[in-house]
Amino acid sequence: MKIEKKDIEYIANLSRIELSNQEKETFIHQLSDILAYIDKLNQLNTQDIKPMAYSINTTNVLRDDKLEPPISREDALTNAPSTMGVFFKVPKVIE
Amino acid sequence: MRLSGYTALQIREKLLSREIQASDLVGQLFKWIKDIEPNIHAFITTCEKEALEKTVEIDKKIINRQKVGLLAGIPIAVKDNICTKNLTTTCASKILHNFIPPYDAFVVKRLKEEDAIIIGKTNLDEFAMGSSTENSGYKITRNPWNHECVPGGSSGGSAAAVAADFSFLALGSDTGGSVRQPAALCGVVGIKPTYGRVSRYGLIAFGSSLDQIGTFSKDVKDAALLLQVIAGYDSYDSTSAQVPVPDYLQGIESGVKGLRIGIPKEYFAGGLNAEVSKAVKDALKLYENLGATVVDISLPHTEYAVAVYYIVANAEASSNLARYDGVKYGYRTGESRGIIDMYCRTRSEGFGNEVKRRIMLGNYALSSGYYDAYYLKASKVRNLIKSDFDAAFEKVDCIMCPTSPVPAFKIGERANNPLEMYLSDIYTIPANLAGIPGISIPCGFSKTGLPIGMQILAKHFEEKKILQIAYAFERETDFHLKKPALKGLTG
Numbered sequence: 146m147k148i149e150k151k152d153i154e155y156i157a158n159l160s161r162i163e164l165s166n167q168e169k170e171t172f173i174h175q176l177s178d179i180l181a182y183i184d185k186l187n188q189l190n191t192q193d194i195k196p197m198a199y200s201i202n203t204t205n206v207l208r209d210d211k212l213e214p215p216i217s218r219e220d221a222l223t224n225a226p227s228t229m230g231v232f233f234k235v236p237k238v239i240e
Numbered sequence: 241m242r243l244s245g246y247t248a249l250q251i252r253e254k255l256l257s258r259e260i261q262a263s264d265l266v267g268q269l270f271k272w273i274k275d276i277e278p279n280i281h282a283f284i285t286t287c288e289k290e291a292l293e294k295t296v297e298i299d300k301k302i303i304n305r306q307k308v309g310l311l312a313g314i315p316i317a318v319k320d321n322i323c324t325k326n327l328t329t330t331c332a333s334k335i336l337h338n339f340i341p342p343y344d345a346f347v348v349k350r351l352k353e354e355d356a357i358i359i360g361k362t363n364l365d366e367f368a369m370g371s372s373t374e375n376s377g378y379k380i381t382r383n384p385w386n387h388e389c390v391p392g393g394s395s396g397g398s399a400a401a402v403a404a405d406f407s408f409l410a411l412g413s414d415t416g417g418s419v420r421q422p423a424a425l426c427g428v429v430g431i432k433p434t435y436g437r438v439s440r441y442g443l444i445a446f447g448s449s450l451d452q453i454g455t456f457s458k459d460v461k462d463a464a465l466l467l468q469v470i471a472g473y474d475s476y477d478s479t480s481a482q483v484p485v486p487d488y489l490q491g492i493e494s495g496v497k498g499l500r501i502g503i504p505k506e507y508f509a510g511g512l513n514a515e516v517s518k519a520v521k522d523a524l525k526l527y528e529n530l531g532a533t534v535v536d537i538s539l540p541h542t543e544y545a546v547a548v549y550y551i552v553a554n555a556e557a558s559s560n561l562a563r564y565d566g567v568k569y570g571y572r573t574g575e576s577r578g579i580i581d582m583y584c585r586t587r588s589e590g591f592g593n594e595v596k597r598r599i600m601l602g603n604y605a606l607s608s609g610y611y612d613a614y615y616l617k618a619s620k621v622r623n624l625i626k627s628d629f630d631a632a633f634e635k636v637d638c639i640m641c642p643t644s645p646v647p648a649f650k651i652g653e654r655a656n657n658p659l660e661m662y663l664s665d666i667y668t669i670p671a672n673l674a675g676i677p678g679i680s681i682p683c684g685f686s687k688t689g690l691p692i693g694m695q696i697l698a699k700h701f702e703e704k705k706i707l708q709i710a711y712a713f714e715r716e717t718d719f720h721l722k723k724p725a726l727k728g729l730t731g
Contacts (some may be wrong), residue, residue: 156600159607160558161565163582163588164596176511176601183547186617189624196619197626199449199479200435201674201700206478220342225568233567238579 148177242272242721248314248408248462252724255313258302262295262313269315273359273406277726279387280426282401283377284320285328286360291315294357301355309354310469315685316351317407318362319398321368322453323442323692324348327358329647331444332376333366335590336570345442346477347411347453348469354469357592366592367561368418368446370394373657375594382726385690389648392422395456399426402456404726410456415447416549417643417668421678424622424693425642427722429463429710430497431455432668434700435675436481438467439474445560447553448479450672459720460681460711464488467703478615486704496712497531502636506542507667513646519684519692520642527640535571535636539628542670544621546662549669551605551618558602563589597658627672633699638709641667643680645692654683667695677703681710682719691719 153169153176164172218231227234243265246254252695254260271286277283288540298313318324321331324420330336351358365375373381373396383389384404386408391400395412399422400412410489412419413431423430432454443453455466471485503524508517524534528612536646566572567587573585591599605614654661671678676697683694694713698706 152604154291155599156604156607159603160599161562161583161587161595162596162599167509168593172597172600175597175658176317176604179550179601179662180604181617182659183551185612186544186547186621189541189544189621191617191624192621193619196616197623198619200626200673201479201481203436203479204479208475215343221568223342224339226566226570226572235567236576236579236582240578 148173148180242405242726243269243681244405246408247458248311249465251408252312255302256308259704262298262357262660263292264314265313266291266295266359267404269359274725276392276404277406279382279726279728280360280400280404280408281381281556282397282404283317283360284330284332284363284378284397285329287358291357291359298355298357305575309356310465311354311356314356314409315359315407316356317351317362317398317401317410318348318358318359319364319395319410319412321364321413322348322411323444323446324361325359327361329361329444330378331367332378333590333592333595334571335587336377338571341442343442345441346439346474350469351352362401362410363708364549365394365398367444367594368394368413369416369557369594369598371421371655371661373422374651375399375465375592377592379480380651383648384726386648388687389690390425390651392425392648394418395531396422398456399423399428399430402426402428402452402458403724405723408458410464411470412454412456414452414454414672415450415553416672417665419456420668420693420695421644421665422680423456423680424453425691427691427719429457429460429682429720430680431463431467431703432671432678433467433471433703434481434677436501437644437677437701437703438470438478439477439480441476447556448560449556450553452672460707460714461489461492462711464492465677470704477619482708483701485703488704488707492708492711494708495530496709497526499527499532499638499709500636501527501532501534502537502632502634502637502639503534504537504539504542504641506553507641511645511663511666512642516642516645516647516684517581518690520640520694523683523694524640526713526716530716537636537639538630539632539670541624541628545625545673547620548618548621548625548673549665550662551614552622553674554598554602555605555615558599558606561595561599594658622673624641625670626724629670629674629676637698638706641695641696642665647686647690647692671697676700677706679706679710681719684719685714685722
C-alpha cells in the first residue's frame, strides 16, 4: 500500500496532529514501509476465521450497585491547564 | 554502598530480624543511586524524602512487633506510566510533564498495603511505545552492562534500575514485550503475567487488549514474591480475572522431572544471533539433564505476529491517546485559534515522533474504507496465532525460546528505522496477542559481556508453573548472580 501526501494529510487531520512538510515526507516514507510489511497478512486466507479482540473470555462483567466515594471534583480539576470555577475552560468552540 | 549481594527476600529477613533498619537501607540505597544514576538515567523522578518518611513508619512497626506487609521496608521502583497518587506520572511524554495523579493504580495501592518503599518512577519509551527507551521525551537510559547500549524497552528504566542495584524490585508494563525484552537485555528476571491476572487500573493505557503490568527482580523467587502482591481480582478493571491466586513461592523448588518443553522451530530461524541461539540451546540441554523432555513443535503463524501487533496495538493506542487534548490534564499549547486548533497544536507539540507515527498508523487502520483490510484482518490472524498456542499446549507443558533475537544493541543503531525496531519484539509479541504468561530469565552472556535472556511461556494463569520451571534452571546456574561493573562519580 503506497501512502501519498493526501493520505498523510487525511490521517493527520483525523489524529488532530499538525505536520510540517518535512515531517509529512518522513512519515510518507516510514508508513509506506510499515504498511508494505503489514501486507504480508494478505498471504493468509482468513475467510472462515473469527476476529479476536480479547484473549480471555469475559462476558457481561457486572458488580453490585454499591456506592463508593468518587474522585472529588476538586481533585479532578487540579491537573487541568485552565479552569473557571467548577469547569474545565477551553477556547471558543462555536465561531 | 552497593547493596548487590542481597535479594528482596534476603533483605526482608534482615529487616524483620532487625539486623538492619529500613531507614538505613534506603539511606544507603539513595547514596548509591546519586553516585551511579548520572551514568545510567534510569529514573524520571526519585522520591527520597517520601521514601525515608515511610521507612520511619515501617521501622517503628517492626520494632513494636506489629504485623507488617509482605514487602515491608523493601525498596521498589515503578515505571512512570503507572499512576502514583501525588507523585508526578509522565509516561515519559511532554504531554504529561506536570500530571500528578489524584489516585493510586491498583498495583501501587497493593505495594503500599504491603509496606513497600517506592523510591522513584522509571524512564520508558514515551507511552511505552518502543523497544529501547530511546523514545523517552526526557532522557535516554543506558544499559548498566555497557553504557553505549540500550537497556531495551519500553520498561528500560525499571530493568536498568534493578540491574544497577538501585532497587531490589521494579514494576513495568508489557504490551508486546516491554518487560521481558529489557529484562533479557539487562540480565534480570521479568514476568509478564496472563492478561487479566494483574489489574490495569491506573496503568496509563496503550493497547488495552494487550497491556499487562509485570515484575522485575534479581531472581525468580523475588519475582514470585512481587507477583504475589500485585496479582488478583479488581472490580475497577473489567478485564480483571476472577481466578484464585495461588501461593507462588510454595513448591517453587519442585523441579522439572517429566516436564515436556516445546521448542518452536520458527523461533530459531533466520535473524537469530548465534550467541543467543547457543545460550538458549545450552539451557535446554541443562533442562534435559534435570529430567525434562524437549519436543519440537511448530507455531506456524509466528511470522505474522509483528504485523498483527502493529495494527492491533496502534489501533487501540490511537483511540486511547485521543484523550490528550489539553483540556483535563497535562500540556496545553500557548496561543490558539479556537478549540480544534488548540487540540492540534497541543498534540503536535506534546507528542514525540514515534507516538505520532503510531497514532496515525492506528487511525489509518481504523479509518473508513481500510478497517476491513487492516484491523479486521489483523484481528482474525490474531485468532490464528492464539490457536497455534492452544494446539502446542496440547502436546507440551511449556514453550522455551529466546526472549530477544539479539543482545543489547547500540544507542542510535536502530533509531531511524521504525520497522527494524519493531522486529526486535518478534519473540515476545505472540504471548501478548494470545494473552498467555511469560518470563525472561538470564541464561548466558555474549562474548562482549552482554546478558542473554531466555523466555518460558505457558498456558493462561500458569504463572506458578513458569516460576517453578525458571527456578529449576536458576538453582543450577549463576548467570543471575553476575553484576555489571559500575563506577560512580566518587569512583
